[in-house]
Amino acid sequence: MEILLLKRLLGLNKVIIVRMNLLVEVKDAPGQLVAVLEPIRGLGANIVTVIHKREAKNEQGNVPVQLTLEGEKENLSNVVNKFKDLGFSILEINGTLDTEIISAILIGHLVDENLQDTIDRLNELEGVFVNEFNIQLSEDNKSAALINIELNAGKEELALGKLAEICSEKDFLMINNV
Amino acid sequence: MECKIILMGFGSVGQGIANVIAMKKDIIKDNYDAELKLVAVADSSSSAICQEGLDEQLLIDTKKNKGKLSNYPEYGSDISGIDVLDAVEYDCLIECTPTNKETGEPAYSLTMKAFEARKDVVTSNKGHLALRFKDVIDAAEKNNVQFRYEATVGGAMPIINCAKDTLSSCKIESITGILNGTTNYILSRMTAEGSSYEDILKESQELGIAETDPTADVEGEDAACKTVILANSLLGVDATYTDVEVIGISNITSEAIELAKDAGYLIKLIGEVTPTTLKVSPRLVKKGSAYDVSGTLNMATIKTDLADEITVVGKGAGSIETASAMITDLISILKLKK
Ligand SMILES: NC(=O)c1ccc[n+]([C@@H]2O[C@H](COP(=O)([O-])OP(=O)(O)OC[C@H]3O[C@@H](n4cnc5c(N)ncnc54)[C@H](OP(=O)(O)O)[C@@H]3O)[C@@H](O)[C@H]2O)c1
Numbered sequence: 001m002e003i004l005l006l007k008r009l010l011g012l013n014k015v016i017i018v019r020m021n022l023l024v025e026v027k028d029a030p031g032q033l034v035a036v037l038e039p040i041r042g043l044g045a046n047i048v049t050v051i052h053k054r055e056a057k058n059e060q061g062n063v064p065v066q067l068t069l070e071g072e073k074e075n076l077s078n079v080v081n082k083f084k085d086l087g088f089s090i091l092e093i094n095g096t097l098d099t100e101i102i103s104a105i106l107i108g109h110l111v112d113e114n115l116q117d118t119i120d121r122l123n124e125l126e127g128v129f130v131n132e133f134n135i136q137l138s139e140d141n142k143s144a145a146l147i148n149i150e151l152n153a154g155k156e157e158l159a160l161g162k163l164a165e166i167c168s169e170k171d172f173l174m175i176n177n178v
Numbered sequence: 179m180e181c182k183i184i185l186m187g188f189g190s191v192g193q194g195i196a197n198v199i200a201m202k203k204d205i206i207k208d209n210y211d212a213e214l215k216l217v218a219v220a221d222s223s224s225s226a227i228c229q230e231g232l233d234e235q236l237l238i239d240t241k242k243n244k245g246k247l248s249n250y251p252e253y254g255s256d257i258s259g260i261d262v263l264d265a266v267e268y269d270c271l272i273e274c275t276p277t278n279k280e281t282g283e284p285a286y287s288l289t290m291k292a293f294e295a296r297k298d299v300v301t302s303n304k305g306h307l308a309l310r311f312k313d314v315i316d317a318a319e320k321n322n323v324q325f326r327y328e329a330t331v332g333g334a335m336p337i338i339n340c341a342k343d344t345l346s347s348c349k350i351e352s353i354t355g356i357l358n359g360t361t362n363y364i365l366s367r368m369t370a371e372g373s374s375y376e377d378i379l380k381e382s383q384e385l386g387i388a389e390t391d392p393t394a395d396v397e398g399e400d401a402a403c404k405t406v407i408l409a410n411s412l413l414g415v416d417a418t419y420t421d422v423e424v425i426g427i428s429n430i431t432s433e434a435i436e437l438a439k440d441a442g443y444l445i446k447l448i449g450e451v452t453p454t455t456l457k458v459s460p461r462l463v464k465k466g467s468a469y470d471v472s473g474t475l476n477m478a479t480i481k482t483d484l485a486d487e488i489t490v491v492g493k494g495a496g497s498i499e500t501a502s503a504m505i506t507d508l509i510s511i512l513k514l515k516k
Binding site: 105107136137144146173175177178 | 463
């Protein structure tokens with residue numbers, strides 16, 4: 001996130017943060033997990049969760065590793081390419097999780113009102129994850145952002161309620177789906 | 179049978195009524211055996227009154243060329259306001275004075291007086307209905323008269339009668355729609371051209387689509403009045419204007435519209451009516467969905483228990499268009515009298 005804010009300060013006014021789920025197969029041998037995680041850091045992606053499923057070892061002696069990464073779209077696709085280059089087999093991208101995505105537009109002093117806090121407070125909710133935050137800064141300091149929130153089933157009311165609460169507190173106009 | 183009409187308010191809609199009566203009176207006579215006669219027509223400060231009936235075209239010409247109806251040849255009068263209702267015998271009041279959502283006047287007093295005199299009323303005015311819907315309906319019932327108000331929501335777009343009559347087997351669960359043409363026009367053009375809210379508002383004012391004081395439209399007040407009327411009439415909710423949560427479009431930026439567009443959405447000012455929510459606010463709607471109607475058009479999706487969703491689309495304003503809904507209301511009353 002610090003990287004993203006930095007980019008904004010450097011004058012790049014479009015910042016898109018995406019979350020990606022990956023299922024990668026690695027050999028069940030010492031050092032293999034590190035070998036998978038190692039390349040991610042240098043590519044501008046953050047690791048959110050790692051689940052090493054040793055109990056699910058297959059006949060070839062490979063085990064699946066479930067990864068959730070976050071970062072800019074471009075960086076995430078670099079990670080995928082790097083994995084392919086290194087010969088890891090990718091079983092699933094973005095999985096088949098039982099989730100839905102809701103969108104909303106926010107208008108207001110999004111940056112002055114602590115962007116990170118806005119995103120964190122949504123992410124704190126269980127089963128709710130800010131998947132994309134695409135901010136468009138404007139000359140007259142009211143910016144607009146498209147926010148995509150990934151939800152587990154049944155979490156829509158919780159997420160929208162929290163978003164509405166944050167918006168009213170920070171004086172943002174919230175435009176959500178009809 | 180004669181149907182003697184007093185027409186209060188002779189602006190855009192009032193003149194539309196005169197036009198439509200001129201166009202349709204022969205057909206109405208043939209089909210419903212009713213001879214429509216304008217026996218009094220009033221503007222804000224004067225009137226034209228003649229028990230034998232006024233000439234529709236001459237009324238329009240007088241208003242257009244001479245400003246006041248008191249200049250109507252021979253029958254022009256300085257009687258104005260509520261006194262007009264005492265000046266002549268009539269069967270039905272067609273009321274299209276300006277909407278006032280602070281006081282509901284002059285519509286409220288005119289309507290009550292007509293009811294007490296056992297006259298039917300057709301209106302396009304939202305003010306008194308947004309403030310005192312139940313009082314008005316109760317008074318009509320108590321006096322055993324007909325009261326119709328299709329034109330108050332969505333102009334020519336059939337919604338109230340559609341839900342009440344055509345969908346009478348169904349319970350109406352909710353209504354969601356674009357209930358204001360001016361804001362739909364502004365947002366549509368901002369979307370098409372990428373221009374700022376201020377620029378498009380200014381152009382809309384020059385084109386006569388937005389009013390000089392655009393507050394009622396752009397701040398969502400007009401749409402809010404309509405949600406109150408729908409809640410009362412179709413959902414049986416005893417609501418009033420202050421029950422509506424209202425957010426207008428004046429803070430919508432071109433950046434926001436652009437972001438929405440990139441993600442496959444449009445921003446529309448949406449009115450929402452459910453048994454527990456009355457809300458007007460800018461919302462995201464999917465491109466290509468039923469809500470994707472542009473220009474000054476209005477639309478509404480009516481959710482019912484039996485028929486699922488029904489969507490209506492139509493012109494929310496316009497002189498002849500709005501008058502069409504009012505004359506349809508009048509015909510409904512004539513059918514009951516036959
Ligand atoms: N325009 C539309 O397309 C549309 C659509 C749906 C509903 N409506 C509703 O229909 C109503 C009329 O709209 P409009 O566009 O026709 O308005 P308008 O053009 O402003 O005309 C209003 C008319 O009412 C007259 N008036 C004002 N105060 C009066 C009073 N106390 N007694 C009698 N007449 C009075 C005005 O007189 P002067 O001529 O002397 O000023 C004018 O002739 C409004 O309530 C509006 O919300 C309009």
